[in-house]
Amino acid sequence: MRLSLLLAGAINLVATQAITTSRCTPETFTPHLSSNASLVYAVPYGPNDTFVGPLGNYSGLPEYCAVYVNVSSSATSSYEFGLWLPINTWNKRYMAYGNGGFTGMIAFADMAPGLFYGFATVSTNTGHNSSVTEAGDAGWALNNPETRTDWGWRALHGSVALGKELTEAFYSEDISYSYYAGCSTGGRQGLKSVQMFPDDFDGVLAGACAWWTTHQQNWDLKLATYNLPNNASHHITETQVDALATEVLRQCDEVDGVKDNIIMNGYACDFRPETLLCDGPSANKSTCFTADQIDTVYKIYSPWVETNDSFVFPSFAYGSETQFAQMIMTDDDEQDSPSGIAYPRDFVYNDANWPWENLDFSTIQLSDQLDPGNATAGDFDLRPFKNKGGKLIHYHGFADGEIPTGSSIYYYKQVQKMLTPLGIELEDFYRFFLIPGMEHCLDSVHDAPWYIASANQPGGLTGTNVWGVPGYRDRKHDAILALMAWVENGIAPDELIATKFIDDTPSEGVQAQRPLCVYPKEAKYVGGNWNETSAFECR
Numbered sequence: 001m002r003l004s005l006l007l008a009g010a011i012n013l014v015a016t017q018a019i020t021t022s023r024c025t026p027e028t029f030t031p032h033l034s035s036n037a038s039l040v041y042a043v044p045y046g047p048n049d050t051f052v053g054p055l056g057n058y059s060g061l062p063e064y065c066a067v068y069v070n071v072s073s074s075a076t077s078s079y080e081f082g083l084w085l086p087i088n089t090w091n092k093r094y095m096a097y098g099n100g101g102f103t104g105m106i107a108f109a110d111m112a113p114g115l116f117y118g119f120a121t122v123s124t125n126t127g128h129n130s131s132v133t134e135a136g137d138a139g140w141a142l143n144n145p146e147t148r149t150d151w152g153w154r155a156l157h158g159s160v161a162l163g164k165e166l167t168e169a170f171y172s173e174d175i176s177y178s179y180y181a182g183c184s185t186g187g188r189q190g191l192k193s194v195q196m197f198p199d200d201f202d203g204v205l206a207g208a209c210a211w212w213t214t215h216q217q218n219w220d221l222k223l224a225t226y227n228l229p230n231n232a233s234h235h236i237t238e239t240q241v242d243a244l245a246t247e248v249l250r251q252c253d254e255v256d257g258v259k260d261n262i263i264m265n266g267y268a269c270d271f272r273p274e275t276l277l278c279d280g281p282s283a284n285k286s287t288c289f290t291a292d293q294i295d296t297v298y299k300i301y302s303p304w305v306e307t308n309d310s311f312v313f314p315s316f317a318y319g320s321e322t323q324f325a326q327m328i329m330t331d332d333d334e335q336d337s338p339s340g341i342a343y344p345r346d347f348v349y350n351d352a353n354w355p356w357e358n359l360d361f362s363t364i365q366l367s368d369q370l371d372p373g374n375a376t377a378g379d380f381d382l383r384p385f386k387n388k389g390g391k392l393i394h395y396h397g398f399a400d401g402e403i404p405t406g407s408s409i410y411y412y413k414q415v416q417k418m419l420t421p422l423g424i425e426l427e428d429f430y431r432f433f434l435i436p437g438m439e440h441c442l443d444s445v446h447d448a449p450w451y452i453a454s455a456n457q458p459g460g461l462t463g464t465n466v467w468g469v470p471g472y473r474d475r476k477h478d479a480i481l482a483l484m485a486w487v488e489n490g491i492a493p494d495e496l497i498a499t500k501f502i503d504d505t506p507s508e509g510v511q512a513q514r515p516l517c518v519y520p521k522e523a524k525y526v527g528g529n530w531n532e533t534s535a536f537e538c539r
């Protein structure tokens with residue numbers, strides 16, 4: 001089998017006995033369903049068949065059995081999941097993919113690349129249907145506590161559990177290892193599994209985790225309010241944010257010793273926005289900043305701290321401007337429901353008319369008290385996961401302009417504070433990587449290497465059926481293979497290598513690669529061509 005050759009020496013992937021297509025029928029699965037679950041379909045797909053997904057169509061995939069299940073989770077809620085089972089190429093592993101934002105949609109775009117590894121892949125719609133184009137919309141959560149719980153954790157856990165049973169029934173064989181990969185809400189779901197259901201997975205790859213739901217979601221709104229109302233003297237425009245991004249790069253790029261347009265540590269810069277002040281009546285008002293506008297800049301880059309020094313949420317790192325521009329802009333006609341209002345309105349107050357002006361510390365306190373759907377993945381005691389041999393790889397882009405990089409750093413440090421005094425070495429089971437220049441989950445600013453083949457990432461590359469890291473299908477470059485090598489062979493990732501393909505198109509070749517280091521190490525420039533891995537060392 002092709003994959004076993006590619007991974008020779010690293011991971012022993014052996015395809016099991018071929019399963020005949022004739023097993024891909026409802027009769028194979030239905031006997032294994034509990035009374036609250038129903039099979040919607042079980043249909044085989046060959047390489048010449050097209051699977052029509054909600055956002056895209058998939059063809060040219062290894063032959064698989066596509067299964068779809070509907071589970072009633074309460075009297076008023078249900079969730080659905082898709083399960084794709086390779087017919088001739090199963091590697092005996094099970095891989096679950098997570099979701100994004102408040103979106104209710106099965107991650108077919110990740111399941112398709114997963115098939116090429118040989119995984120049996122599963123993903124849930126989290127209990128409701130909604131498109132990624134409306135990822136910020138949580139109207140479905142209003143008056144819908146059970147559906148919040150599905151989104152919070154129940155749909156993933158239930159889908160994973162039942163999906164495992166159906167997988168083993170299909171192959172008449174046990175799953176050797178179970179994995180998870182997800183980013184953003186998917187990162188939250190991954191941490192949630194580690195905390196609440198440590199036996200669900202042997203290895204978890206969790207990116208840009210939206211883990212602190214009760215704080216992060218309200219902070220989204222807080223952030224938008226810094227720039228409201230649009231006619232206020234402190235309001236800044238998109239053109240000004242562009243100018244801000246340029247000035248941040250000018251001041252911060254060389255802090256790491258290399259002027260390569262990549263800010264290696266977005267919190268290490270002593271940025272002085274005053275250089276942007278309008279210096280007299282003839283200054284260009286569309287790119288310079290008034291004193292009031294400078295105050296807005298300070299708010300954006302400051303952590304949210306409330307009464308009695310209560311830390312609420314960290315701020316964006318320098319370098320994230322390109323992406324956060326959209327988070328702080330509100331259309332004139334949408335000033336009653338700015339970005340970020342969904343969570344307090346639809347989950348916490350459950351009041352469609354809740355005015356955003358009411359956001360204050362009591363919103364955070366109420367959110368913490370209710371934690372609707374128990375969505376927050378805020379348990380730092382990861383001992384149950386560690387003790388059963390679980391491995392966690394966590395990553396976050398340093399140019400993330402949707403969820404501050406600092407929230408992942410904060411999570412890591414909380415786990416450290418809890419476990420280090422108990423004599424537990426985090427690196428034995430939990431490794432955290434920052435990805436300089438990467439935006440939220442994928443893509444990068446100024447051509448920074450970002451691609452590690454994690455969840456959502458193949459969708460950021462151009463090409464047909466892109467999977468893994470083309471040309472570099474090994475545990476150094478592919479975070480999924482790194483996780484497998486750690487779980488299965490005990491080879492812990494001391495570094496990962498991120499790749500930037502020319503135009504994000506693998507067929508055009510590699511533009512740059514750079515090591516990513518186990519936190520708190522950073523990739524330090526040691527000389528040579530900075531587009532090459534050898535120019536950096538983790539220190």
Ligand SMILES: *[C@@H]1O[C@H](CO)[C@@H](O)[C@H](O)[C@H]1NC(C)=O
Nearest residue numbers: 045046047048049060062063
């Ligand atoms: C798929 O189509 C190609 C030609 O388009 C054909 O050669 C091949 O036999 C087909 N494969 C299957 C499994 O039908």
Ligand SMILES: *[C@@H]1O[C@H](CO)[C@@H](O)[C@H](O)[C@H]1NC(C)=O
Nearest residue numbers: 050051052053055056057058
């Ligand atoms: C997928 O295929 C369907 C049915 O052939 C078609 O209507 C739809 O436009 C296709 N979608 C995409 C994104 O190509």
Ligand SMILES: *[C@@H]1O[C@H](CO)[C@@H](O)[C@H](O)[C@H]1NC(C)=O
Nearest residue numbers: 040070071072077078079080
């Ligand atoms: C799943 O069940 C729910 C509730 O009965 C229903 O609304 C939904 O349409 C079902 N989905 C599918 C795909 O059958």
Ligand SMILES: *[C@@H]1O[C@H](CO)[C@@H](O)[C@H](O)[C@H]1NC(C)=O
Nearest residue numbers: 034035036071072073074158
């Ligand atoms: C579905 O039913 C099974 C038992 O039949 C139960 O164990 C499980 O909790 C139920 N799942 C949900 C999501 O309600």
Ligand SMILES: *[C@@H]1O[C@H](CO)[C@@H](O)[C@H](O)[C@H]1NC(C)=O
Nearest residue numbers: 053054078080125127128129
């Ligand atoms: C969700 O969408 C799927 C199609 O992707 C559809 O079959 C299903 O009925 C929808 N479920 C609900 C509850 O609307």
Ligand SMILES: *[C@@H]1O[C@H](CO)[C@@H](O)[C@H](O)[C@H]1NC(C)=O
Nearest residue numbers: 228229230231232233234335
């Ligand atoms: C901004 O617009 C509001 C509503 O139209 C108006 O009441 C207010 O006076 C305006 N403020 C400024 C500073 O122009």
Ligand SMILES: *[C@@H]1O[C@H](CO)[C@@H](O)[C@H](O)[C@H]1NC(C)=O
Nearest residue numbers: 239243283284285286287288
């Ligand atoms: C002011 O800056 C904007 C944005 O860069 C530019 O389009 C415009 O031409 C500048 N105006 C003047 C008078 O230089």
Ligand SMILES: *[C@@H]1O[C@H](CO)[C@@H](O)[C@H](O)[C@H]1NC(C)=O
Nearest residue numbers: 306307308309310361362365
């Ligand atoms: C702040 O601390 C004081 C003194 O402990 C306490 O009385 C007060 O309730 C606290 N305020 C908030 C908002 O928690």
Ligand SMILES: *[C@@H]1O[C@H](CO)[C@@H](O)[C@H](O)[C@H]1NC(C)=O
Nearest residue numbers: 192195196374376377378379
């Ligand atoms: C909520 O989730 C946490 C883990 O994030 C878990 O420890 C706790 O038991 C859950 N609470 C309930 C009521 O399910």
Ligand SMILES: *[C@@H]1O[C@H](CO)[C@@H](O)[C@H](O)[C@H]1NC(C)=O
Nearest residue numbers: 447511512528529530531532
């Ligand atoms: C790195 O690659 C970029 C884009 O191809 C190029 O502009 C730059 O000159 C390269 N840097 C070095 C040091 O070769």
